[in-house]
Amino acid sequence: MAAPAGWADLVRGRNGVYALALAGGVTLHAVNMYIATTVMPTVVVDIGGLDFYAWATTLFVVTSILGAALTATLLKTAGPRGAYVVATLLFALGTLVCSLAPDMAVMLAGRSVQGLGGGFLYALAYGLTRVVLPERLWGRAIGLISAMFGVATLIGPAIGGVFAELGAWRAAFWSLLPFAAGFALLAAATLPRTSPDRNERSALPRLQLVLLTAAVLAVSAGSLASDRAWIIAGLAVGVALVAAIAAVEARAGARLLPRRSFGTATPLGALYLMIALLMLSMQPEIFVPYLLQQLHGQSPLGAGYLAALMAIGWTVASFLSSRWQERGGDRLVIAGPALALAGLVLLAAVLPAEGAGDWLLLAPICLGLMLIGVGIGLAWPSLVTRVYQSAPATEQDLAAGGMTTVQLFAIAFGTACAGMVANLAGIAEPGGLAGASSAAFWLAAAFAAAPALGIAVAVKVVRLTGRTGRA
Structure with missing residues (x-):
């Protein structure tokens, strides 16, 4: 060691x-x-x-x-x-x-x-x-x-x-x-x-790249539509194309991700799913500045920097986690989604209320945002290290690139889902304070499903990679 x-x-x-x-x-x-x-x-x-x-x-x-x-x-x-x-x-x-x-x-x-x-x-x-x-x-x-x-x-x-x-x-x-x-x-x-x-291998996975691009464009285009049916259709097409990528990868010679990356029974599959779920956990952030302005009387600058607390939490926790993972990497992997879940539950309880700058409401909102970022930051270095250690020796570059591919796709998919949830919750129609309050609740509540599932996946990650994951 x-x-x-x-x-x-x-x-x-x-x-x-x-x-x-x-x-x-x-x-x-x-x-x-x-x-x-x-x-x-x-x-x-x-x-x-x-x-x-x-x-x-x-x-x-x-x-x-x-x-x-x-x-x-x-x-x-x-x-x-x-x-x-x-x-x-x-x-x-x-x-x-x-x-x-x-x-x-x-x-x-x-x-x-x-x-x-x-x-x-x-x-x-x-x-x-x-x-x-x-x-x-x-x-x-x-x-x-x-x-x-x-x-x-x-x-x-x-x-x-x-x-x-x-x-x-x-x-x-x-x-x-x-x-x-x-x-x-x-x-x-x-x-x-x-x-x-x-x-x-250096062969180019052309078909997978075409499908991946189409999936991102479908999800993104759907999220930009005003008609709810088109929003849902875009997400459905995106999910179907991801399934098609998994089917192609199972038999392709030129690969986008390392072998057996699309099944949670394998270390890499569980790790990539964990990365995706953590990225989904933070996507309500895109609406937080708007909701803070509408519901809590914050200026655009103030709302923007309050929303940045999630990123600050990620930054601080990443530095701390990289020191702690030698002794407690398994615990950090499980604590990550648990803290993110706690943060989203707290936001669901407090963010929808009209506060007009009341710090009795803003303080727990800030705590909720920090918890989400801290959760991701605590787990992240250990997850990435385990990807390196779990990938076959001949697919290390694919594994490293795959982390970013999965992360960015999850962000694009999550952004589209956030737009769909906010629109369905009434952020634009009926709009106003009522629409903002409804959207605040449903964004936090709906996306809490990601870290909740992430806790179960984290346990599987530890079981599959716990021994390997200790630096």
């Missing part, structure tokens, strides 16, 4: 350079997401395209998933150094196109290229952790990488908001380019040219 590693072991010497490069790429991807969300209202005022507003996010998510799914092939083709440089350059190219966009069509093209590069960067951060760092540092590195989304939640909206207030939304995109160039140069100078995983 390897000696427990401290944060100093991760941040000193060459390990620190690797950690900076990998965490930096994820930070670029994450900060860009929040900057774009903040400035898009200003963008459509300037260049038009309000009818396609939501597709700026939809296409970004779709191509991010494709990037994650194609990461194993990119690593095999270009090696760690080349893959990271290609990913960063794609991200920079998409960012440049966005900054110069004269109309929404060009903006959507730029966002698509950004998403592809960002998906590569995110998946490579997990995949290269295993390649460039010793196993005893995996938990620390994963904690650092996952914490970057929490950091981005705090600084991304602030950066985007400043540029939007100044009417300089193009500069918001420009501001990312020097950092992209810096991380590309750092990767070119430090990352290894080749990976030790020489026996991994």
Whole structure:
């Protein structure tokens, strides 16, 4: 058993350079997401395209998933150094196109290229952790990488908001380019040219990628519809296409995920399902700023930063979990969904009430949001480490890319479900305080099913991987 590693072991010497490069790429991807969300209202005022507003996010998510799914092939083709440089350059190219966009069509093209590069960067951060760092540092590195989304939640909206207030939304995109160039140069100078995983397959799973893209587009398109029948149809088609992917994977030579990843009787299947359920647990977050403004008298800025408590909880818990998992990894895996469930139950009880800024209501709402984030952060490093340790030696890159593919798909699917639940609960019709209150309850109550099921899956994960999962 390897000696427990401290944060100093991760941040000193060459390990620190690797950690900076990998965490930096994820930070670029994450900060860009929040900057774009903040400035898009200003963008459509300037260049038009309000009818396609939501597709700026939809296409970004779709191509991010494709990037994650194609990461194993990119690593095999270009090696760690080349893959990271290609990913960063794609991200920079998409960012440049966005900054110069004269109309929404060009903006959507730029966002698509950004998403592809960002998906590569995110998946490579997990995949290269295993390649460039010793196993005893995996938990620390994963904690650092996952914490970057929490950091981005705090600084991304602030950066985007400043540029939007100044009417300089193009500069918001420009501001990312020097950092992209810096991380590309750092990767070119430090990352290894080749990976030790020489026996991994590099064939492209074309059919699965087509089905995956169609599934995400169906779910996303359904969530944008105003007719409830179309919303439900989009979700049904998405689920059917996921089932089709599982059927194709069972007999395909070129694979999207490692073998036996679609059954919960296997370690990888249980782990991927656990990752998906944790991502579903946090999707009510997209409506929290609106509900805090409508029901609890918060300003847009205040509501946005209260909603960020979920990401803050994830960030803090990721750092703590990476230290605790050497001794209590099994308990952390089970505690994660249990805390997320407690947070959603608390939100279901308190968020629907009209508080007009009453901190007797805001305090438990804040606690509920923190509990969800803390639950995910506690379990996350241990889950990712177990994926590495459970994957066959010849499918390590597929396993690492698969984590990001599953995570991003769960986010897209969960966002669509959140929109469906909110619409069915009356957030738009009848709308107003009554609609907001109903939506607040049903969003929290419906999504509580994900961590509730996650507790049972966590027990299975521990049973299947408990011995392997101890670093």
